[in-house]
Amino acid sequence: MRVPVGMSRPPQARVHTEVYYSSGSGGTNCAIVRHAGPLVGVATGTYVSLEFSAGTQGTIYDFGNYEYFAGAIRKYNTNDRCVNIGYTLAGYTGKLWNKLCG
Numbered sequence: 001m002r003v004p005v006g007m008s009r010p011p012q013a014r015v016h017t018e019v020y021y022s023s024g025s026g027g028t029n030c031a032i033v034r035h036a037g038p039l040v041g042v043a044t045g046t047y048v049s050l051e052f053s054a055g056t057q058g059t060i061y062d063f064g065n066y067e068y069f070a071g072a073i074r075k076y077n078t079n080d081r082c083v084n085i086g087y088t089l090a091g092y093t094g095k096l097w098n099k100l101c102g
Helices: none
Strands: 003-008 015-022 028-035 044-052 059-066 069-076 083-089 092-099
Antiparallel strands (some): 003 015, 015 028, 028 069, 083 092
């Protein structure tokens, strides 16, 4: 079962970040960046990334000219590890540090 555990919305309210976690099979994290406000349905550069906070084993990402969301992307073997989630949407960029630390 995936449970939403973190959401972030900058003051511009144009991006909505969702992070999910499942403890099965060694742990899986999932991230999605959704368009919000006036950008819903507008094709624009949208990026989401997931990486271990320790910076090991590379970064998983999705980028494209999307109308609604980027992702879902998944990082495996995440039990007892923190992850960072990065996002960009129409020039709004951010990073959520050390999420889902087990």
